[in-house]
Amino acid sequence: MAGGALNPAAPLPPAPAPAPQRTAALAPPPGLPAAGVAAGAAAASANRFHLDPAGLLRNGHLQSLLGSLPPLTLLARRGAAPLHAAAQPLLLDCGQGVRLQALYSRARGTRLAVLLHGWEGSAESSCVLSLGTLLYSAGYDVLRLNLRDHGGTQRLHREIFHSCRLPEVVGALQAIAQRWEAAPLYLAGFSLGGNFMLRAAAQAALPAAVRGIVAISPVLDPAATLLALEQGLPLYRRSLVRRWSRSLRDKQRAWPGVHDFTRLRRLGDLRRMTAALVRAHTEFADIDAYLQGYAIIGSRLERLQTACCLLLAEDDPLIPIGDLDHLASSPRLSVWRSRYGGHCGFMQGLRLPSAADRFVLQQFEAFS
Numbered sequence: 001m002a003g004g005a006l007n008p009a010a011p012l013p014p015a016p017a018p019a020p021q022r023t024a025a026l027a028p029p030p031g032l033p034a035a036g037v038a039a040g041a042a043a044a045s046a047n048r049f050h051l052d053p054a055g056l057l058r059n060g061h062l063q064s065l066l067g068s069l070p071p072l073t074l075l076a077r078r079g080a081a082p083l084h085a086a087a088q089p090l091l092l093d094c095g096q097g098v099r100l101q102a103l104y105s106r107a108r109g110t111r112l113a114v115l116l117h118g119w120e121g122s123a124e125s126s127c128v129l130s131l132g133t134l135l136y137s138a139g140y141d142v143l144r145l146n147l148r149d150h151g152g153t154q155r156l157h158r159e160i161f162h163s164c165r166l167p168e169v170v171g172a173l174q175a176i177a178q179r180w181e182a183a184p185l186y187l188a189g190f191s192l193g194g195n196f197m198l199r200a201a202a203q204a205a206l207p208a209a210v211r212g213i214v215a216i217s218p219v220l221d222p223a224a225t226l227l228a229l230e231q232g233l234p235l236y237r238r239s240l241v242r243r244w245s246r247s248l249r250d251k252q253r254a255w256p257g258v259h260d261f262t263r264l265r266r267l268g269d270l271r272r273m274t275a276a277l278v279r280a281h282t283e284f285a286d287i288d289a290y291l292q293g294y295a296i297i298g299s300r301l302e303r304l305q306t307a308c309c310l311l312l313a314e315d316d317p318l319i320p321i322g323d324l325d326h327l328a329s330s331p332r333l334s335v336w337r338s339r340y341g342g343h344c345g346f347m348q349g350l351r352l353p354s355a356a357d358r359f360v361l362q363q364f365e366a367f368s
Contacts, residue, residue: 045329049311049338051355053348060315061233063342066350067126075352076126079133083142091156092145092179094171101146101153102172105136112183113140113364114176118191118344119163120243122151127190127216127344127354134353134361141183145172147193149247154254160281163222164293169196170205177207186364187213190344191318194218194310198296201304201332212307212367214360217316217344220323222291229270232317237270244273297326304332309363311356313341 056062066072086105094100103123113135117125123144132142146153148168149161177185187210189197194215200206201213219225229237245268248261264280267273275287284290301308308330314321314337324335336359338346346356 046324046335046337049336049341049355049359051338051340051346051348053340057347057349058340060313060317060340060342060345063313063315063340063345063347064236064317065342066345066347067130067354072347072350072352073126076129076133079352080129083129083132083136086136087144090143092172092175094168094175096167096171098148098168098171099156100148100168100172101151101156102176103144105132105142105144107136107141108139109141110183111140111186111364111368112143112176112180113186113188114143114145114173116145116147116169116187116189116193116196117150118189118193120150120240120247121190121193122146124151125190127356130352130354131188131357131360134357135364138361140186140364141180143176145169147196149251152250154247154251158255158258160248160251160259160277162277162282162290163192163195164282164284164290166196166199166203166294170200170203173200173207173210174205177209181209183209184368185210186367188216188360188364189213189218190216192219195220195294195296198301198308198310199294201306201308202301204305206305210306212309212363214309214311214363216311216346216356216360217313217319217341218296218310219294220312220319220327221295221297223288223295224320224323225318226271226274226291228318228320236318241268241270241273297323297328299328301330301333302328304330307332307334307367309334309336309359311336311338311341311346311359313338313343313346315340316343318343 083105087103090102090104091099092102115128115132117128123146128144132144136142148157148165187197195218197213198215198218245265248265252259252261264273264276278284278287278290282290312319346354348355
């Protein structure tokens with residue numbers, strides 16, 4: 001998963017059965033699919049991403065877990081030594097009193113890659129470090145952004161994070177474009193981070209400096225993802241509940257007398273915890289309205305402001321491949337699907353960078 005470590009307590013189960021392979025259209029120019037495709041046809045026009053790992057790496061669960069477990073976590077941190085050595089911490093003014101933390105590593109100062117982690121991950125997540133290392137070695141300046149209340153930033157804001165806080169992410173991108181006004185921007189996100197980046201791409205306020213966006217295993221329909229978590233392996237939801245509870249505890253400690261999440265944390269269930277958060281800390285009528293608020297299915301991506309690529313695996317245990325059937329097509333959206341890869345995995349072997357990392361770099365080069 002695109003976040004912290006997971007500790008499976010049971011032998012690895014069989015991988016989810018891949019969906020039947022669809023006939024892919026001929027690959028269009030990188031970053032731009034054929035124009036004029038009706039809404040809902042994004043899945044049928046998807047390009048085939050060729051990944052053929054051997055043995056256990058064909059298991060979607062293993063692919064999903066590898067990035068959060070040794071040795072890949074250690075390899076990612078070791079490989080990121082130059083990225084870390086050059087990193088400068090920043091606070092970005094996102095408007096409306098919001099500040100988000102970022103880590104900036106300068107390479108050549110000509111092109112800037114902005115990377116965004118998944119829910120309960122951070123700028124130090126293995127997937128972010130692995131991709132950042134590859135891009136940095138290719139000459140890209142790299143800025144790793146932390147969402148609100150992620151990466152230990154709970155003290156920055158009184159109000160807590162939720163997934164519909166899109167304006168502050170767009171505000172961060174505007175602040176980045178203003179600070180590096182001569183640099184073209186290339187954006188990439190994992191899981192919920194990919195969802196945020198794709199939603200930002202549909203905003204008129206997206207900076208003109210953005211050349212393109214790549215989303216790896218993005219959340220498409222949050223309601224379907226929540227259901228997949230509830231019906232899937234317990235270790236995924238247990239890990240998310242544990243990490244979310246820890247984050248809420250840290251938020252409460254950062255703001256003593258303001259927040260008390262004791263009852264919410266005791267619920268121990270993703271759906272019940274989310275519903276309680278929606279009631280107490282958002283303006284949404286209920287959990288269904290909240291989940292719909294950050295869905296990117298339907299017409300959400302019809303008016304993209306820049307070229308976007310989406311990569312999803314058919315054996316992803318968290319993002320049902322069928323969600324692609326509900327995704328609107330856009331002349332600026334390119335959908336790629338892989339038989340294997342799990343959730344934010346896409347490992348050909350046990351070495352970094354991953355196939356997804358190389359895909360992002362390839363797409364960034366095509367955007368230029």
